[in-house]
Every structure is written in C-alpha cells, then in structure tokens.
Amino acid sequence: MSKIKYYIRRLFVTVLLIFGVVSFLFIAFRLMPGDYATTLAGGGASSSELEEIRESWGLNEPLYMQYYHYMANMVTGDPGTSHVSNEPVLSYVRAPLMNSLILVIPAILVAFTIGSIYGALLGTKSGTAFERYGILPPTLAGTTPNFFIGILLLLIFSSALGWFPVGGMAGYETYAEVESHYEIYLTTDFWSHYVLPFTTIVLTFLYYPALIMRGSVIDVKGQEYTYFQRIAGLPSKTRFKHLMKHSSLPVITLLPAQTATAISGLVLIETVFNWPGIGTLLFDSVLSRDTPVIQFLFIIVAIWIIFGNLIVDIFYTVIDPRITIED
Amino acid sequence: MSESTDIEARLNSLLKNNFVESFRDGINKYLSDRITIACLVFLAILVFISVFDQFLMPYEHTTVHRTPDGEIARLESPSMAHPLGTTTSGEDVFSRLLFGASSTLLTGLVGGLIIVGIGLTVGMVSGYYGGRVDSLLMRITDFAYGIPIIPTAIVLVAYFGMGFWSSVLIIGLLLWRGNARVFRSQVLQIKEREHIKAAKMLGASDRYVITRHILPNMMGMVVLFLALGTGITILISAGLAFLGFMDPYVPSWGVMLRNAYSSGSMTEAWWWSIPPGAMISFTVLAIFLLGRSYERVNEEQVNQVS
Numbered sequence: 221m222s223k224i225k226y227y228i229r230r231l232f233v234t235v236l237l238i239f240g241v242v243s244f245l246f247i248a249f250r251l252m253p254g255d256y257a258t259t260l261a262g263g264g265a266s267s268s269e270l271e272e273i274r275e276s277w278g279l280n281e282p283l284y285m286q287y288y289h290y291m292a293n294m295v296t297g298d299p300g301t302s303h304v305s306n307e308p309v310l311s312y313v314r315a316p317l318m319n320s321l322i323l324v325i326p327a328i329l330v331a332f333t334i335g336s337i338y339g340a341l342l343g344t345k346s347g348t349a350f351e352r353y354g355i356l357p358p359t360l361a362g363t364t365p366n367f368f369i370g371i372l373l374l375l376i377f378s379s380a381l382g383w384f385p386v387g388g389m390a391g392y393e394t395y396a397e398v399e400s401h402y403e404i405y406l407t408t409d410f411w412s413h414y415v416l417p418f419t420t421i422v423l424t425f426l427y428y429p430a431l432i433m434r435g436s437v438i439d440v441k442g443q444e445y446t447y448f449q450r451i452a453g454l455p456s457k458t459r460f461k462h463l464m465k466h467s468s469l470p471v472i473t474l475l476p477a478q479t480a481t482a483i484s485g486l487v488l489i490e491t492v493f494n495w496p497g498i499g500t501l502l503f504d505s506v507l508s509r510d511t512p513v514i515q516f517l518f519i520i521v522a523i524w525i526i527f528g529n530l531i532v533d534i535f536y537t538v539i540d541p542r543i544t545i546e547d
Numbered sequence: 548m549s550e551s552t553d554i555e556a557r558l559n560s561l562l563k564n565n566f567v568e569s570f571r572d573g574i575n576k577y578l579s580d581r582i583t584i585a586c587l588v589f590l591a592i593l594v595f596i597s598v599f600d601q602f603l604m605p606y607e608h609t610t611v612h613r614t615p616d617g618e619i620a621r622l623e624s625p626s627m628a629h630p631l632g633t634t635t636s637g638e639d640v641f642s643r644l645l646f647g648a649s650s651t652l653l654t655g656l657v658g659g660l661i662i663v664g665i666g667l668t669v670g671m672v673s674g675y676y677g678g679r680v681d682s683l684l685m686r687i688t689d690f691a692y693g694i695p696i697i698p699t700a701i702v703l704v705a706y707f708g709m710g711f712w713s714s715v716l717i718i719g720l721l722l723w724r725g726n727a728r729v730f731r732s733q734v735l736q737i738k739e740r741e742h743i744k745a746a747k748m749l750g751a752s753d754r755y756v757i758t759r760h761i762l763p764n765m766m767g768m769v770v771l772f773l774a775l776g777t778g779i780t781i782l783i784s785a786g787l788a789f790l791g792f793m794d795p796y797v798p799s800w801g802v803m804l805r806n807a808y809s810s811g812s813m814t815e816a817w818w819w820s821i822p823p824g825a826m827i828s829f830t831v832l833a834i835f836l837l838g839r840s841y842e843r844v845n846e847e848q849v850n851q852v853s
Contacts, residue, residue: 237690237693241690352582356582359835359836363778364824364828365785365789365801365804365824365827366786367789368785368824368827368828371808371820372821372824375821477692480692483695484696484697485786487697487786488789492808502698503701503790506702509705514702517698521693521695522694525692526693
C-alpha cells in the first residue's frame with residue numbers, strides 16, 4: 221500500500237472513530253439513570269415547569285430526532301449551553317481548557333525529555349549498580365498517587381518553606397489587574413502558582429519514558445552496527461546521538477497514551493492545587509449534572525487521544541522507513 | 548531385570564534432581580536480588596496485617612478518644628498512646644492505618660483480577676480465532692483506549708451511585724484494554740509453535756489447545772499483568788476516594804487521605820496525611836517491582852530454552 225493511500229485510510233478511520241465516540245456519548249448520557257428534565261430543573265420543580273423545560277430542550281421529540289439535532293449541532297461546532305451558567309459551552313469551556321493545556325503539555329514534554337535522558341543514561345551503564353538501583357526513584361514517583369505527590373509538595377514548599385503559594389492560578393490582585401483572561405499567563409504571580417502543579421505532573425510521568433528508554437537503549441546497544449561504529453572509531457558523542465535517535469521510537473509511541481492519562485489525572489492535580497482547569501470544571505459539572513459541559517469535555521479528550529495516535533502513526537512512517545504498513 | 552530397575556532408578560533420580568534443582572534455581576534467582584526480597588517481605592507483612600488487623604490494632608478504628616478532662620482528643624500529635632496521633636474526630640490514626648490495609652489490598656486484587664480476566668479473554672479469543680472476531684474485538688479495544696479513566700469513573704459513580712464494589716468494578720471494566728493487546732500478540736506468537744500445530748493436526752479441540760498448550764505458556768505474562776493491574780487499581784481507587792467517589796465507610800488508605808485533606812488541618816497534622824499516602828506508594832512500588840522481577844526471571848528462562 222502506498223503511503224498516500226495509507227494516510228487517507230488512516231484519516232478516514234480517525235473521522236469514523238470520532239463520529240463513533242460522539243454518538244456513544246449521546247447514548248451514554250441518555251442511558252444515565254434519572255429523568256433528564258428533572259436533572260436540568262434541579263430540585264423542587266413543578267410538573268408544568270418540567271414540561272416547559274422538556275419543550276425548550278426538545279426532550280419531547282423522538283430520540284432519533286434528538287440525536288439528529290445533537291449531531292448537527294456538534295458538526296456545526298455548537299455543543300449547546302451550560303445548564304449551570306447559561307453560557308454557550310464553547311466559551312464556558314475555553315478558559316479552563318487553556319489553563320489546563322498550558323499546564324499539562326509543557327509538563328508532559330519536560331517529563332518525557334528528562335525521563336528519556338535519564339533512561340538512556342541507565343541503559344548505557346547497564347550491568348552497574350547505578351542501572352539496577354537508579355530506576356527506583358522514578359518508579360517510586362510513578363507508583364505514588366499523583367495527588368499525594370501534590371500534597372507532599374504543598375506541605376514542603378508552601379506550608380513549611382513558604383516558597384510558593386498554596387493554590388489557585390493567581391492571586392486576587394493579579395486577577396484585578398489584568399484586562400483579558402490570557403494576560404494572566406504573562407504575570408510572575410501566575411508562574412509562581414505554576415511551579416508546584418507543573419513539578420507534580422513531571423514527577424508522575426518520569427517513570428515510563430525512563431523505563432522504556434532504558435530497555436530500548438539496551439536493545440539498540442546490542443545491535444551490530446553500534447559495534448561497527450565503535451571499531452570504525454566514531455567519537456562517543458556521535459555514537460550516543462545515533463543511539464538516542466534509534467532508541468527513542470518506543471518512547472514516542474508512548475506519548476499520546478501518556479498524555480491521555482495525564483489529562484485524565486488532571487482532575488486530581490487540579491483539585492489539590494485548586495487550579496481552574498478542565499479537571500475542576502469536570503468535577504463541578506458532574507456534581508451539578510451539567511450534561512452538555514461534561515459531554516463536550518469528554519469529546520475534547522477523546523478527539524485529543526484519537527488525533528494523538530494518528531500523529532504518532534504518521535510520524536512513525538516518516539521517521540522509520542523500515543516500518544511496513546500493514547492493512 | 549536388575550538392569551531395567553537400575554535405569555529406572557537413575558531416570559527417576561535424574562528427573563527428581565532436575566526438578567529440585569530447577570526449582571531451587573528459580574527460587575535462588577529471585578532471592579539473589581535484594582530489591583525482590585525487600586518487596587516480598589514488605590508485601591508479606593502487609594498481607595499479615597490485613598489478615599490479623601483485628602489483633603494488631605491497639606484500638607477499634609472508630610473509637611473516639613478523649614482527653615482526661617473529657618474533651619475529644621482532636622489532632623493529637625504522635626505519643627506513646629497514639630503512635631501516629633489522632634484525627635480531627637479523635638480516632639487513632641495508627642489503628643485506622645492498619646485497618647485500611649485489607650480494603651486497599653482487596654480493592655487492588657479484585658480490580659487486577661477483573662482486568663486480567665477480561666483482557667485475557669479478549670486477547671485470547673482475538674488472537675486464537677483471528678478474522679472478523681479479531682478485528683471486531685480489536686476495534687472495541689481501540690475504542691476503549693479513548694476513554695479517560697478517572698473522569699469516566701467519576702461520571703459513572705455520580706450517576707449510578709457509589710459503593711465499594713461498584714467503584715472497583717468500574718475501574719476493572721475500564722482498564723482491561725492495555726493487556727488485551729499484549730495477550731493477543733502473545734497468543735499470535737505461541738499459536739505458530741510446532742507443538743501446537745501438531746496438537747491441532749492430531750485433532751485436539753480448540754478448548755484443549757487453549758487450556759493445555761497456550762494458557763500455560765502465558766502464565767508469566769498473566770502474573771505480570773495481574774501485578775500491574777493490582778497496582779494501578781490501588782492507585783486509581785485512591786484517586787477516586789480522594790475526590791470523594793469511594794464509599795467513605797470503607798476506610799481504605801485513599802479514604803484516609805481524603806479525610807485528612809478535607810478536614811483542612813492537613814498541614815498541621817502531617818501524621819494523619821502522610822502515612823496513608825506513603826503506604827499506598829510503597830505497596831504499589833513493591834507490587835510493580837515484584838512483577839518486573841518475575842518478568843525478568845521468566846525472560847531468562849525463555850531465553851535459555853530457545
């Protein structure tokens with residue numbers, strides 16, 4: 221199969237998957253126990269009020285018509301209105317989404333960089349005590365619940381040492397000073413709030429890149445060409461570069477899945493640090509049964525994961541021509 | 548006649564020796580590693596605590612302690628009477644820590660069993676039968692990969708109500724996806740081996756081939772993934788507990804952490820918040836490392852055979 225054909229096919233599957241996930245979410249939320257209108261109205265609504273809500277949300281229509289409207293809205297980029305704030309979901313979710321992305325993406329990238337360099341060091345020193353016991357610290361960080369790492373950092377660096385603020389994304393003064401939401405990211409106050417949650421995510425995600433990189437480096441080191449490079453007299457720096465390039469593939473495959481895990485775990489970290497991102501938004505929305513918001517957050521995460529896998533697959537065909545494309 | 552018994556005896560002794568030796572060899576391989584020994588000892592102690600917690604706990608975990616003048620002994624720092632101090636409602640932290648071991652371990656084990664059970668079934672059926680069943684099951688697995696675990700678990704618990712077992716069940720039902728793929732690729736490899744082809748040619752049924760030839764060859768993987776699944780279930784259920792989506796009346800370590808956090812006196816009462824978290828992380832660490840060392844020894848044996 222030619223590459224172009226593979227890309228087209230892969231893109232088609234991606235669109236189909238997204239369609240599947242969006243449909244699945246519609247069904248899933250309709251299957252949830254409890255009358256939808258009652259949930260929307262909150263407690264103590266009279267039956268006429270309920271009827272009014274059913275009318276305005278189109279709940280009296282047959283399910284397939286509701287599904288049609290839902291899909292049509294999604295395709296045109298209108299995921300509905302939040303029940304809680306009465307704001308369009310898109311603008312309601314935008315700021316928390318940005319807050320989360322600015323936290324999680326740099327953190328994951330830093331974790332992967334540090335983790336793979338550390339893992340590569342372990343791999344090149346295979347057989348030594350450093351290799352045997354050096355994997356323990358990242359493993360311990362990986363087996364500690366991420367929210368507990370956050371709690372420990374808070375206890376040490378905020379309560380005991382007082383170096384960083386306890387929680388939130390910025391102080392009230394900063395919020396009062398800035399004009400638009402995104403200006404907060406430019407203040408130093410924001411960055412001092414940023415350090416602890418960022419460090420927490422980095423520590424949590426060091427483990428897998430380090431472990432995989434270690435194994436991968438040991439694998440690649442055993443291959444003949446590294447031996448020939450050595451007897452050909454290539455400088456050790458160049459050889460290390462080659463080694464890194466060839467052994468980083470399995471680590472890159474890991475990236476989308478780990479990012480997904482990170483986003484999923486954001487709920488916990490954002491709760492500990494009181495960070496106004498999609499994690500805390502999801503938590504609040506679940507408590508107040510704000511279904512359109514929940515639905516949309518799930519769609520974002522699903523699309524994120526699906527596209528991540530797509531990018532890795534395409535990246536693979538570019539970086540490693542040996543990889544045969546199966547159907 | 549004497550000759551044949553002689554041969555028989557020698558054969559027997561050979562077999563016996565070999566068995567004993569290989570067994571001893573295997574055990575030695577584990578015990579040659581200090582990390583593995585430490586993990587085994589730690590987990591053995593934990594199991595001991597979970598079984599005999601009633602006898603080990605200095606107090607009932609719900610007993611409210613009072614100071615001599617009748618006040619509830621809130622947030623007392625560690626002392627001889629309370630090795631890890633007390634909570635805001637005057638309960639003994641050390642007793643609660645011991646009591647939490649069994650529910651935490653049980654959560655993990657049940658979750659791990661569900662994960663491996665479903666993953667193994669899906670992977671086995673998918674890899675063994677192939678074809679349409681395979682592609683259908685693998686698409687379902689792909690789909691399951693798109694599900695964010697903690698948010699989904701939160702929504703399900705919020706809408707369906709919470710209970711100790713339902714939360715564990717939800718975790719298990721969401722997490723089988725990873726090992727289904729690994730088990731499938733294992734089956735695909737094992738399926739191609741000569742002895743399995745021979746057995747099939749001789750007319751062995753699918754069931755016979757699966758239970759007698761494929762499953763035994765996958766036990767290493769199964770044990771490894773049971774360990775990993777147990778560890779991950781403990782971590783995720785701790786997270787759910789921390790968010791308040793686990794039964795608060797089953798005081799696992801995760802629930803303890805939540806209580807300490809939501810009491811607002813976490814910074815003051817480090818003896819209450821740090822021990823349960825540390826216990827969780829050391830338990831999962833021990834389980835993970837044990838799984839890894841099992842995998843390592845197994846790999847060495849496989850390499851020796853092939």
